[in-house]
Amino acid sequence: MKAFILAVIAAIGLGVVAMYALTSNQKFAYQAFATSGARVSEPGTNLVGEKWNGDPRTNDTSESAHGKATGEPSHPKRS
Amino acid sequence: MARMKFLCDADRCIECNACVTACKNEHEVPWGINRRRVVTLNDGKPGERSVSMACMHCTDAPCAAVCPVNCFYTTADAVVLHSKDICIGCGYCFYACPFGAPQYPRVGNFGSRGKMDKCTYCSGGPEPDLSVAEYEKYGSNRLAEGKLPLCAEMCSTKALLAGDGEMIAEIYKQRVIKRGYGSGAWGWKTAYRETVAL
């Protein structure tokens, strides 16, 4: 019975690891479809929701990371 | 009741992308979600034609059929809409859609692509008409305001026709008769299983 329990735990463990691996390599559409020529800072959040998961219901009204594209606009460093 | 269809007259379409940006403007569609796009065939050679393509709101819509959670519904005037609350973002509708209409907020793996978004023929979704919730999930609802999709209304050369199927087919047929040529109603055989007899 012990092996069975161990197996279930291992399965769930591996599943969770897979979840983090997959969600981390997930890219937002505005990142996947922006080439080196573009810097997207305001991709917009209508239709896809604040968290860009397509679910517009948001539980918090705070400035969501996905309202603004990740990555700071460049600071001017002139030669 | 009208049977809403799209018809892109490729002999007038100049790939100016007005339909694309009109849709982006009207529904504040975010970067990366392309409800409508223009594809240019035989690019760069005589006979080149451009076609503006989004969801064709098919008869017996493949997307609605294959959806594992049946989140699609067809309105009285045959507009194929869906509910983002039920959608699980599995992407089957994209494999079934002959026109590549469904779009997903996240790209990369099948796991969490987010809820599918697609052209709603400017007719919103299951939320109450012209409500805030409808706008935030499905965009504006022009049909509820007695209008037509903005992509067709703003098409620069009036190539993209939207409205009742018979009416736009008649308009297109008259045009072809008057000008003597026509590359046909693109996608109609696949979408509506019938086409405009030229």
Add this chain to the structure above:
Amino acid sequence: MLTKRKSGEASRTKHQAVAAGLAAGVLDRRGFLKKSGLTAGALAAAGTIQLGSVRQARAAGSSATSPDVQIKKNVCTHCSVGCTVTAEVVNGVWVGQEPSYASPINRGTHCAKGAAIRELVSSDRRLKYPMKLVGGQWQRVSWEQAIEEIGDKLGAIREKNGADSVYWLGSAKFTNEAAYLMRKFGAFWGTNSVDHQARICHSTTVAGVANTWGYGAQTNSYNDIRNAKTMIILGGNPAEAHPISMQHVLSGKEINRANMIVIDPRFTRTAAHATEYVRIRSGTDIPVVWGILWHVFQNGWEDKEFISQRVYAMDDVRKEVAKWTPEEVERVSGVPGEQLRRVAEKFAKEKPATLIWCMGATQHTVGTANVRALCILCLATGNVGKPGTGANIFRGHTNVQGATDLGLDVTSLPLYYGLVEGGWRHWARVWDVPYEWLQSRFDEVPAAAGRKARSRKENMEAPGITSTRWFDAVNLPPEQIDQRSPIKAFMVFGHGGNTVTRLPEAIEGMNKLELLVVADPHPTTFAALDARQDNTYLLPICTSLEMEGSRTASNRSLQWGEQIVKPAFESKNDYEVLYLLAKKLGFAETLFKNIKVENNVPSAEDLLREINRGGWSTGYCGQSPERLKAHMRNQHKFDLITLRAPKDDPEVGGDYYGLPWPCWGKPELRHPGSAILYNTSLHVKDGGSTFRARFGTERNGQTLLAEDSFTKDSDLTDGYPEFTFGVFKKLGWDKDLTADELATILKIGGDKPDTVSWATDLSGGIQRVCLDHGVIPFGNGKARANAWNLPDPVPVHREPVYSPRPDLVAKYPTRPDERQFRMPNIGFSVQKAAVERNVARDFPIILTSGRLVEYEGGGEETRSNPWLAELQQDMFVEINTGDAAERGIKDGSWVWVTGAENSSKAKMKALVTDRVGKGVAFMPFHFSGWYEGKDMRDYYPKGTDPVVLGESVNSVTTYGFDPVTGMQETKCTLCQIKAA
């Protein structure tokens, strides 16, 4: 296309304001406050709003119709078609755009840019507050400080180096009033170096066409193309540059089963819809046009009656055309004779036929000659002055036509009054300032390098420096520059900077400037180039959608734009900025003498009324603000094809839409405007007119006046010169003048009243009487096939400066070196050196540049619009499949393009296509922000860099200027491409 649609005007108001007390102007459609979160109190006045807090505000969607949605009408600020923009504004926030079905020009439609224009007024990439470059870092400054410092520096520079050392670069994005104000400002400052985008657009057209038949503008209109049975589109790509014009072109092609012939080195989107596509070598427009005329004359298809009545010296053209046999045309341009024969037959026989052209014909060192050849082709086949015919010149920017009319041109004063004393005195009278005071504002130019000195008066009448060579006037040794001092300060209003050739040398020029001021909604390329450390200012200017004013579309119609929203962020409109500068420089009172100024903002309507008071020469006198506003209210009454309203309508009866100039007499005269120029089948009161008799009455024994051709019901049934008070007295028409008209004429004429002409008579009496007699004020002359005052009286083919065919350069060399626009134009020696260096071997690919439909002009504004930027995210070069295969270049891969001068290079993506012929490459000119492969995004002020950046095509373009207008040669140079 709509089929099921309720009432006409947008009855629905679909947006509900969510929270009271919204900040005006800075929010976008979804920029209302969210239901919860920030209350009204937390919002400061618009000016000092903290950007972050506003941006995250999100609007209510399209909830129940809301009573307080206002509909505002303005005109699209992108191209010159003049599409009406119908904006829905709720509480000062632009929330939606509706199709403008009423407008006869765009009938509800838009192109990609028009349909996305709402984003411009709230783009987060806009320049939000004035900035100053200090030690290479951008700092925010207040408006007061910026104006103060700029004013002081300008004063000091003027003191040390004179008025001509400050270059005032205006914009084709100005409203008419702003363009006029800028030219007046330049005059009051004391320089003729006031230019704008027309220089690199249709400057050669204006010069060539004006020197052929009177005015340099589109003779018919987009709507009139629906009448054409044949249309030739030479050197133009309306499908990408003027998409809405294609609605009329394609409808006309369908309804009339018209021939649509596209002549272009590239198989463009327009060519895709042509009935005949002719692929030519870039720079061989004249051989092709003469090749067509060769067939016309050979078969006698020309319109003999039209030529005899209304054209002078066509025989000189016959002699030149005789040289261009089909074999020679094919040898030079590559076009087979058989194809040109077909084109000639259609254009000459299946009439009415119209000729459409754009940058492809004008941006050459032979631009003016090209344009004249095109006019001659129209004249020879009688295709001018009738519905469905004419030279349909598709102007570029939204108001390049208006800005050109209103004098943003180094060779003229507003409304084409020459820089001669008569012109200055006319405007001195209109501006109500002494002529001598104006004269005192100009520099005295000392003698230098063998040139004799110029007095203030002579300098006042000498053309300024063209915008295509502003940096030569900084870099060249001072003695080569024919003015008191090289340019020290550069004031840039609404101009990209990456659209002028030889960018590497422009950067050099930027280094040497003592002061650079960029006044624009966006920082532009000037901010991105690594050239300056200090003394550079960025002033945020609002777009024309955020201010009132009229703009002139390419078909010469004026349209009045209401202010949709208040200027976004801390931007100000052009009138206010020019007022503040004028006040600082001390001539604000005289500049705005009879113009109402309320809290620093001059009234656009008063400016237009002043234009009406002085606009006699071009018929800008009848378009009062009231009439224009009435047209915008009654747009739906104007006919789709003739653009005319029904005669009995109380408000706009009989008018053509937008009162296309010339619109004679005072507004009260209610002249309808002239939809089709030189149309003798109409009475002058219905917009009929003749060719302008502006070149005298007789030459070498031949009359220059028309012969038994005249407008309908004209009292004079033959050619007649332009009308002056003297001619009136001979005809006895001076009795028809009213007392005060006579008094005004006598006052203006002073001791020589007879010289007061229809253009300098401020009372409008001469014009009124002419109209009553059914004659056109500017005389009934012949069009000139031989323009004796131009460098090549009859256009001759000349190879481009960087020609791919060294063998042809000997037979068809470019014009010899000579001084133009105060500087030497050494095109000839550059061409010779290029042949000796065998540039054609090392740089074998012909490079041409052109438009993309998603971007416009320098591209900063449109590349900052995410809806447009998403569609074209990479700068690219179109390369033929054969050339790409030889160089191992795959579609979408990176390539280096190297130019023939300045060892210039640019890195971009390759688009492998058969759209361009073998040995030809094409690049769009809207990109900037990369330089020699380096991404310069960090040089923009923080957060104002456009979404998309890329290499500028003009970093690899080369020397070459038109002798008449200084136009640059961006349509054909040489380059080499290799895989990166």
Add this chain to the structure above:
Amino acid sequence: MRRSVTLLSTLVVASTLLAAPAAFEPVQAQNPMTQDGQNPMGAKPTADSVNEEFLFKNADKITGRISIPDRKAANLIQPQGREYQSFREHYLPWIGAAFILGMIAALGAFFLWRGRILTEHSQESGRKILRFNTFERFTHWMTAVCFIILSLSGLNYIFGKRLLMPLIGPEAFGALAQWAKYSHVYLAWPFMFGVVMMFVVWIKDNIPNRLDWAWIKAGGGFIGKKHPHAARFNAGQKGVFWMVAGFGVAMSVTGLMMLFPFALLDINGMQVMQVIHSLIGIAFIAGILAHIYIGTLGMKGAYDAMGSGKVDLAWARAHHDLWVEQEQAKTASGPQLSGRHPAAAE
């Protein structure tokens, strides 16, 4: 326009599409330009216009050039979407039902006919022999648990909306389907890992040999009275092993392709993956149903092999006699019950 597609031809079409060369020579209009690039005599763009029939003659789907980075948007029309729809909605449910219900029915019939296979009592019953150690059982159960959840969530894609949704309503079913999808995606990885481990652990005992042929000829003991000889795994079990290995790999490959859509394949490739994944999945489930049956209900004493790992010696003697002798030969003093790892194969 497209001839109606039967089930088998779906597979045929699908495989050809997969194999078709990706880059077609760019298609020409009806009367291709005479000289390329230079001066096409009388090129008449309006008359040369391409249309659907012409383009479909040259390729299975109509693609063109687009200016946005999303390559998938270049497909204007891919009619295979309709074929994918007809496969998923008209054929797949019937195939699924047929295979799975068929297998259950078959097992039921077999049970009614054969009943539970018991072991004759002998003196050796009551004593135990270690059949699978902890690690082997751990691997088996991890894979098995994942397989069960995967098959349930997998079948949910086909039958969920037909059977479950009417019962629990769309919202609840939507949430459940969402969790089913997550579990399917995330538990696939332990499953794949498990299949690999099982393969590695048991490959050496599963190489088919003549003994298996004899076992098969004897119908696994059902034909005739005598128990055919069997080593550690008899032919049936080797069949299951190779089925799990084969189908496991197939499911993993197609699954991974579906997990990273369009990473390597285009739209048609993805459709083919879907078809193969669902068909093999059904076959796999049916196969495993049989395995579960024989391992639990079908034969008394079989479950202990995986349950506790120690089976009854009599049972082992009956079913895996050669394996028992081999075990006993290794341990000279008779069966050692300590948890020692079984002797590696000679």
